[in-house]
Amino acid sequence: MPYVNIKITNENVTPEKKAALxxxxxxxxxxxxxxxxxxxxxxxxxxxxxxxxxxxESITVRRKKGQ
Structure with a gap:
């Protein structure tokens, strides 16, 4: 039984995008x-x-800096 764990940041990921993943x-x-x-x-x-x-740095900080 394969098990896949996908980790993503919680930024605008719709249920449709999750279903596609x-x-x-x-x-x-x-x-x-x-x-x-x-x-x-x-x-x-x-x-x-x-x-x-x-x-x-956290992604939050990097996003604020525009990185």
Missing amino acids: IKGATQLLVDVLDKNPNTTVVVIDEVHTDNWGIAG
């Missing part, structure tokens, strides 16, 4: 590894931008 990740495992889509689990974790950092 789930469908796409599932199909990728079917196409590449011949996995059964009925037993493939995809979990999307949305992380607040205060809790996601790059180069010593």
Whole structure:
């Protein structure tokens, strides 16, 4: 049973976009590894931008700076 965990920042991710991620990740495992889509689990974790950092700064701070 494949398990895929997608972590994204919580910025304007619609239910439709999440559905597309789930469908796409599932199909990728079917196409590449011949996995059964009925037993493939995809979990999307949305992380607040205060809790996601790059180069010593949170995404919140970087967005405010325009980076």
